[in-house]
Amino acid sequence: MRLVRKVLASILVLAIIVRPETTKCVEASLDIGVNYGMLGDNLPSPSDVIQLFKKYNIGKIRLFEPVPEVLQALRGSGIEVTIGVRDQDIPALAASPDATKQWFDTYVQPYADTDFPYIVVGNEIIPGEFDQYFVPAMKNFQNVLNGYGYAGIKVTTAIATTTLAVGYPPSAGAFMDSARATLAGILDFLSSTSSPLLANVYPYYAYVEDPVNVRLDYALFTASGPVVQDGSLSYSNLLDAQLDAIYSAMEKLGVSGVDLVVSESGWPSAGNGDIATPELAGTYNRNFLKKFLAMEGTPKRPNTYLEGFIFAMFNEDQKPAGIEQHFGLFNPDGTPVHPVFS
Numbered sequence: 001m002r003l004v005r006k007v008l009a010s011i012l013v014l015a016i017i018v019r020p021e022t023t024k025c026v027e028a029s030l031d032i033g034v035n036y037g038m039l040g041d042n043l044p045s046p047s048d049v050i051q052l053f054k055k056y057n058i059g060k061i062r063l064f065e066p067v068p069e070v071l072q073a074l075r076g077s078g079i080e081v082t083i084g085v086r087d088q089d090i091p092a093l094a095a096s097p098d099a100t101k102q103w104f105d106t107y108v109q110p111y112a113d114t115d116f117p118y119i120v121v122g123n124e125i126i127p128g129e130f131d132q133y134f135v136p137a138m139k140n141f142q143n144v145l146n147g148y149g150y151a152g153i154k155v156t157t158a159i160a161t162t163t164l165a166v167g168y169p170p171s172a173g174a175f176m177d178s179a180r181a182t183l184a185g186i187l188d189f190l191s192s193t194s195s196p197l198l199a200n201v202y203p204y205y206a207y208v209e210d211p212v213n214v215r216l217d218y219a220l221f222t223a224s225g226p227v228v229q230d231g232s233l234s235y236s237n238l239l240d241a242q243l244d245a246i247y248s249a250m251e252k253l254g255v256s257g258v259d260l261v262v263s264e265s266g267w268p269s270a271g272n273g274d275i276a277t278p279e280l281a282g283t284y285n286r287n288f289l290k291k292f293l294a295m296e297g298t299p300k301r302p303n304t305y306l307e308g309f310i311f312a313m314f315n316e317d318q319k320p321a322g323i324e325q326h327f328g329l330f331n332p333d334g335t336p337v338h339p340v341f342s
Contacts, residue, residue, distance in 0.1 A: 029078060030341070032292050033060030033309035034329065035264055038067070040316040042332045046073040049313065052334055053079055056341035062263060062309050064123060066107035074114055082118040082263070082309070083107065084158075085137070087125050093140060094133035100140035101147075109148070116153050120263070124160040124200060131182040138189050157186060158198035158263045161206075161242055164249060169230040170300065173245030174252050187255040199246055200264035200311075203238040204284070208275060214238065220267075220280065221287035233299040239265065239288070244300040259304055262292075266311035269337050271323035282338030285310055285329065289340060310340075 036049060044052070050073040053061060062082040063070060074081055085093065085103070093100045108116055121137050122130060134157060141155040161167065163183065165176035175183055190197055203219040217223040219238045226234035228241055235241045243260055250258060267284035268276040292308040315328035315337065328337055 028057060029059030030057050030289075030293065031059055031295075031307075032289055033062055033080070033082065033307070034058050035062045035064070035309055035312040036070070037064060037312045037314065037316050037319075038070075039318040040314060040332060041318060043314055043316070044332065044334060046070040048334070050074055050077055050079070052313075052330065053077070058341065060307075060309065062120075066103075068107075071107065071111050071114070075111060076113065080115045080117055081111075082120060083116055084120040084123060087122050087130065090122055090130050090133045090137050093121075094136035097140045097143060100137070101144050104141070104144045104148075108153075118195075118198070118261070119153060119155050120198060121155065121157045123158045124162075126157070126159055126163055126182050126186075127176070127178040134182060135185045135189055138186070142189075142193060154193065154195035156190060156195050156198055156261075158200055159183070159246075160200050161202070161246070164245055166249075167242065167245040169228065170233070170235070170241045170244035171230050171248050173248035175249045180253065183250075184253045187250060187253055187258055190258045191255055196259040196261045196307075197246075197250070198261045198263035199243070201239060201242050201246075201262050202265055202267075203242065204267045206238055206242070208272070211275075220283050221291065222283065235299060237287075237291075239291075240298040243298045243306075247298070247300050259301075260306065262306065262308040264309060264311040266327045268323035268326040269315075269328075270326040271321075276323055276326060278338040281327075282340060285338070285340045 046069045054077060060080040060082065064084045065086045066083055093103060119141055121134060121141065138155045145153050145155070163175050163179045164173060166172050166174040187197065207214045207216060207219040215223065215227060218227045221237045223236045226236050228235040246260060250256070265288055267281040269278040269281040270276055288308065288310060292306065295305060297304045297306055310329065312327050314330055314332055315326055317325055319325050329340055330336055
């Protein structure tokens with residue numbers, strides 16, 4: 001499955017590269033995703049948002065929770081939909097196969113003409129109060145999928161890099177003790193179902209926390225050569241290093257066959273002085289896009305197809321004040337905050 005998608009993505013990128021500028025009528029979806037958050041009181045309607053995705057040929061969308069109006073707007077769009085399960089719903093879904101089937105029958109089954117590659121059970125809540133519910137909920141979803149014969153939909157969850165107790169050097173990556181048992185169970189499930197682990201990875205935060213030792217060009221993908229040497233592996237960008245730290249942490253739990261998907265990554269355009277500007281945000285996001293369209297793996301997994309989602313579609317004014325309101329690629333009126341997609 002992943003090999004086929006990688007080959008198709010290669011054909012797609014080639015088509016984009018050779019397409020003449022004058023052939024504006026030719027459209028091809030980019031093998032990149034964008035997170036669609038809705039915490040704003042001035043955002044466009046879901047149907048207008050999906051038209052914006054289509055205008056810029058963005059091929060994948062991630063929803064943090066199922067919203068019927070958004071799902072309806074996505075019908076027939078050709079956009080892949082990664083759909084999230086709300087954190088607070090996980091215990092009930094873990095306790096009841098019937099509740100899980102009802103969730104699926106409400107939010108996925110009616111939209112059989114839509115491609116749902118992933119159902120994401122929870123977002124960045126490991127370790128925490130729901131740890132005991134993850135695997136039972138994921139197994140209930142898998143049983144529903146098996147019952148319907150949907151082999152193409154994978155059940156997973158999304159973690160933050162804060163689950164790492166050690167992240168440097170990448171080969172020393174290890175999960176924090178309080179997350180190890182939960183992640184071991186989740187990784188065992190993912191391995192048994194050939195599903196990836198989703199990871200929200202932000203070089204921005206690593207740079208902000210340690211600007212003395214973390215170079216800005218290393219965080220922005222603009223370093224001219226290797227910055228970090230870890231044994232035989234060289235790293236010229238921080239995102240690769242963070243991903244390989246997660247791979248190393250998984251290996252320390254005895255799992256080496258689970259892939260990663262970058263479910264969130266981005267850079268704020270305001271809210272933190274000269275560290276958060278439209279110029280820096282544009283540089284990061286354009287280079288992130290370039291990396292994923294080139295289908296580059298990481299130094300540790302160079303031949304592994306890697307998927308990526310930019311965070312986020314819009315600046316959302318109902319998020320906490322500061323940088324949280326300024327990760328958007330677009331303003332609520334649909335104009336770009338900084339140019340990323342042509």
